[in-house]
Amino acid sequence: MIRLTINNQPIIADENKTILTIAKENNIHIPTLCHYSDLGIHSECRVCVVEIDGQKGLSTACSTFPKDGMVIKTNSPRVINSRKNTVELLLSNHDASCTTCVRNMHCELQTLANKLGIEEKRFESVLDIKELDLSTPSIVRNPNRCIKCGRCVEVCRSVQGMSVLDFHGRGQDMSVGPAYHHLLADVFCTYCGQCANVCPVGAIMEKDNTDDVWEAIHDTNKHVIVQIAPAIRVSLGEELGLAVGDIVTGQMVTALKLIGFDQVFDTNFTADLTILEEGNELLSRIQNGGTLPMITSCCPAWINFLEHRYPEVISNVSTCKSPQQMFGALAKSYYASKNHLDPKNIFVVSVMPCTAKKFEATRPEMSVNHEDPDVDISLTTRELGKMIRQMGIDFTHLESSEFDGPFGETTGAAALFGATGGVMEAALRTVVEVLTKKSLDNLDFIPVRGMDGFKEATLDLNGQSLKVAVVHTLSNAKIICEQIKNGTSPYLFVEVMACPGGCVGGGGQPYGSTREQVGKRLKAIYQVDRDLAVRKSHENPSIVKLYDEYLKTPLGHLSHELLHTHYHDKRS
C-alpha cells in the first residue's frame, strides 16, 4: 500500500491499481471514453488525463499506476481544458446529428460533452462522409459516428478471438472495420454483436426492424404473435430504467399486449422442447455410437463460427434448431392448423438478447414452407425497449400478466437457457433422470454455473463417469473445436455460447453490458428457475401434450421435419 493525494485528499491505495480505479474507489470521478472495465487498458482517447506533480505532460488515469507520495489533480484548469479540447476534437470528426441517432440520450460521447460544458462548436468539422455498412441482416456500421476508441476492435480480438474488426489507415484517415474495407457480410463475422454492445456511440448497432413489426401489427390481415427469450425478462427492466437484474416477466407480457401483439408466447416453451429433442439426440448418440462429444446448437453466432471456422466439427453439433426457430416452425404448422389460420397470415416476431438471431431467422433452411421465414422478425432487447417507449408505456407501473397458451407454460430448466451453463444444466436434469431412472434429489449443477470461460464437470452415472464442458465466448469455443479436431476432447457433451455469460450478456442486450451487470442478470436467471413450480423440461405438461397431440415422439418424423436442421461448410 502507498500514500498519495488526489485533489488534496490523502489516500492510501494499492499501487497495483490504476489511478482511475483508485479515484473511483474514493468517489472521485474521472471521465473516460475509450476505457471499458472488462477490456484491458487502451489509453487512446486521452480523455481521462490527470496532472501529476513534477511531470510536464498529463498522464492518463486509466493507464498510470501511482507511486508513493504522488500528488494528483483530476480537475486542474490544465486538465479541464485539455479534456474539453480532446472531446471537441472528437466532435470535429463525428456525425453529431444526435437527435436522429439511435444512441440519443444513451450516448457516452454526448453525455461527456454535456458534462464538460461543451456548448459551442469551436472546431470546424473535418468529417468525410462515408457509406454505411448495411450488408448484413444483423449489424449496421455507421463509420461517420465512429470515434476510433477501439472498444469493438478489442472485444472482437481479445474476447471473441475473431479480429473481424481492426484499425485501418493512419492519421485522420484511420478507420475501424473489416480488413480491406470489406463489408461485414463478406467476412467471417459471426454477428455476435459484442461490438455493438460496447460501442460508446451510435457507430455499430443492430439492424433496426421495429418498423417492420409496427407495420405487421397495424396490418389487420396479419395475426402477429411474439415469442420472448429467457434472457429478456432479466434485462428489459434495466433497458427501461429499472435496476440491473430486476425480473420483469409479468410486466413484459403486459407491455407486449399493449403494443398490440395478438398472442404473447414464451421462447422458454421451445427451450423445454429443445431439451427433449437434444437430450434424446445425446442419448441416441451415446447408445448408437454417434459422433461425440455432442455440442449444443442454440447459439446462432456459435453456429456461424462453426460453419466459417470449424466445419470439420459440424457432425459434433446437435441437429436441433434453436428454440427461436423451433418456435417459428411450430407456429407456422402446429399452431396454424390448431387455430385454423393460414400460415401465410401468421407473422412471428421474436425478442432476443441477440443480433445473430436476426441472421438466423433469414437462413433459407429455417422455413417450413420453403418460402417464408418461420420467424419473420427478430428484435433485440433494445429494440423492444424502444417500442415500449414509442408506445408511451409507463413500464415501471405496469400490472403483471400471464403468457398465452399453448406456448406459455414453461419450466425452470428453460429459463436457464439465458445463462452460460444453462442449456447444459437443463439437459442434465432430463438426461440424468432418464439414464439413472431415478428422480434427482438436487437439481442444481453448480460446477457449470458462473462466469469462468471454460467450465467442466464430471457426473457419476450408475458408476460411469460422464464428462461435460461449458464454454462461453468464441475464444473458448475455439479451444473446444481444436480439441475435437485433434481428437483430444475428453467430453461427452459440450455447451457453447458465443457471448460472455451466455445470452444474458448477448450483443442485443442493453448497451454497455459489463461483467458486473451480466453477473446480476445471471443471478436473476437462477431466481426465475427457483421460483418456478416445474423445473425439469420433461415434466412440462404442455410439452407432454404437444408430443401426445402432434409430434408423437422426440426425434420422430415430424420432429425431424420441423425441429432439426443441418449446417454448411462456409469456409471457402
Add this chain to the structure above:
Amino acid sequence: MITQPLITKRCGNIDPLQIDSALKAGAYSLLKKVLDLSRLQVIEEIKNSKIRGRGGAGFPAHIKLMSLYQENSPQKYLVCNADEGEPGNFKDRYLMEHDPHLIIEGMAIAAYAAGTSRGYIYIRGEYQKSIEIMKQAITQASAKGFLGSQILGKDFSFHLEVRSGAGSYVCGEEFSLLESLEGKAGRTRVKPPFPTVKGLFGYPTLINNVETFANFPIIMDLSGASYAKIGTPSSTGTKLLSLSGNIQNRGVFEVPFGIPFRKIIDELGGGIPEGRQLKMVQLGGVCGPIIPEYLIDMIVDYERFEVFESKTGAGAIIVIDDSQDLFELLANISDFFAHESCGKCTPCREGHAQIRKTLDKFIHYQACEKDLISLESQARIMHQTSLCGLGQSAPTSIISALYFFRNAFFDRINASNCQEVSA
C-alpha cells in the same frame, strides 16, 4: 578542425562490402577483447563512459543495458533502430553504408553484455542500399564467426537479422517499431511496461539507435573513463550531425559534444549560400525546436535542449535562410505529421487538421488574435497528452516558434483581414 572522427574514422577508408578491408582496419578486434571480460565489466565500461542514447531521447545507455542484463527470461531481444525517418537526419544511413561492421560489432558487444542471443536491425524501408549493405555485412560476419553460434569459440551466440518497415515514420518510435517487427501495423503501445521488461513478442528487449551501438566498440577501445573526457560533462563523446537546408556544405559530420552551432554552420557548413542571411535553425529534425539566429551560439549538448521541453533529437541541423516564410514552414511540418500520425490517440489524430486550419489563416492573412491563442493551446495539449513521442514532439516547432518568433505572429495578425465572427 572541429570534427573528431571516432565512429566515422573508417568511413570512406574501407570497402563496406568487403569484410577483409574492415578487418584490416581493426573491425571486431574489440568484440574479441570484450569476450574475455565478464558481462558486468562490459556494462561497467559503458557506465563509466556516461554515454547517452543517440536516437533522440538521450537516455543513459548503461541503464537499459543493465535492465536487460538483470531480466531473467528464456528469451531476450536486441533491436537496432535504423528506421531513420526524421526529416533532416541521414547519419544512420551514412554509418550503415560506410561501416556496417562497426554497428554489428557494437550490437554483438551489447548482446554479450545483456545476455541476448537474438537481434534485429530494423532499417527504414526506403533505405534499400543500407538494407543491402547490412545484409551482406551480416552474411560476411557470420561466415567469419563474428555472428551465429559459439562466437569466436566462446559460449556466446548472437543471431542477427535485417528487418524493414514499409515506410511509416512512426515506426521509428520504439513501440511502433516493435509492433511492426511483430508483423503488425505500426501503432504504438501503452507504456508501461517498457521494452526492457516487455518488448518484442512480449520478451525483454533492448532497443538502441544505430549510432549508440556504433559507439560501444569505441568505448571498449578507449576505456569508459577516457571516452567520458570527450565532449561535455553532461554529454560525453561525439555526435553525428546531419547538416542540411540553406547551407553550402550539406552532409554528416562527427563532432565532440560542446561545439557551438554557429561554428558548425560557419566552419563545417561553409555558411549560407547566395548572400542570404540566416533566419532560423531547426534542431533535431522536424520534430525539434526552431531557434532564432541569436541562439546559435548555444553548444551541442543534451542539457541545453531540455530548455525547449524537447530532446536533442538525433542530431539534425536544418538551416533556414531569410527567404523562407515561417508560416509556410510550420504548415509544411504540420502536413508531414498529419500524414504520419498513426491515428491511435485523439490529440494527434484529430489535432493536426485543426492546427493546419489555423496556420492557413496566418498564411492567408486572415488570422485573428484568438487564432494565436487557439494555436498555442492546441499545440500544448497535443504535446502534453499524446500517447507517443510522435504526437508529443509534433508541435515542438510551433511551440518554439510561438516562443522565439512571437512578434512574427502578431505582425501577421496586424496585417491580416481578421474576420472575427461571434457565435
